[in-house]
Amino acid sequence: MFDGIDDIDWVRLGHAYGSAGDVPGLLRALRSPDEDERHTAFGALYASIFHQGTRYEASAYAVPFLLELLADPATPDRELVLYLVTVLAVGHDARWLPQGVPVVELRRAADGGRELLAAKPPPWHGDDETRKEYVEYTYVESLDEADQQRLWAYIELAVYDAVRAGVPLFRDLLTDADPGLRAGAAYALAWFPQDAAGSVPALVAAAEAAMEVHEGRRRPPWWRPGCSGPRPTPRCCPIRGR
Known part of the structure; x- marks a missing residue:
């Protein structure tokens, strides 16, 4: 667990409050028995x-x-972890x-953002409160509006792509014993239509498995129109435990 986490220069990365040096400890604390x-x-x-909905360099x-x-x-x-990953x-x-996330447009908007992020100075860290937050924000504000949009689009896209790597895991969670995880996994999959070829069959199979527990194979209350059609989509097939 957490292999490679200490190889990342978290202090150099930034989040909403400056240096992301606290992130490894917070991630480890999610495993705490307390x-x-x-x-x-x-x-x-x-x-x-x-x-407040904004993603940062450290997020990905x-x-x-x-x-x-x-x-x-x-x-x-x-x-809770699944919820955080999805948002x-x-x-x-x-x-x-x-409509969903316009991934093609976002990739176009992010062009050049990687170089802008690489040029960002290290965030504030340490005990000098007078420097807190201002280093990174000053850099961002020094960019013109077009470059700011490129920078934020690149950051958002980097996080989106990092979460997309979890699509196979989300499919596996469709059959988890926890109904909250099943529902959350179905919701997460809906945001990655590029992977629908593998996700839709998994969603349909999970829905059919859930129906098996209902006497006479009656459609359960969470079933939505369109789930049994020729082209079901993740968004119309939330999997909720019963």
Whole structure:
């Protein structure tokens, strides 16, 4: 667990409050046997690498470790971890609904953003409160509007792609014993239509398996029109435990 986490220069990476040097400890705390410690860590991560819907440089680096936590049945509060991973991918979903994330347009908008991010100075860290937050924000504000848009588009795309690596895991979670994980996995898969060829059959199979537990194969209350059509989509097939 957490292989390679200490090889990343987290202090050099930034999140909403400056240096991301606290992120490894917060990720590890999500495995704590103490519920209060876990929830405090979750809140701190939510506020720093997903601050009011904004993703940061450190966000994409945190995703592989969140996916690792999610994949381990021994991890407590996996539903919370799945929620954090999903919102990191897309931000606040109201921004994209009902069309979904315009990935092609986002890739186009992100062109040049990698170089802009590489030129960013290290974030504030240490005890000098007078420098807190201002180093990175000053750099971003020094860019013209077009470059700012390129930079943020690149950061969002990097996080989206990092979460997309978890699509096979989300499919596996469709058959998990935890109904919250099943529902969350179905929701997460809906944001990656590029992978629908593998996700739709998994969603249909999970829905059919859920129906097996209902006497006479009656459609359960969560079934939505379109799930049994020739082209079912993840968005119309939420898998909820019963």
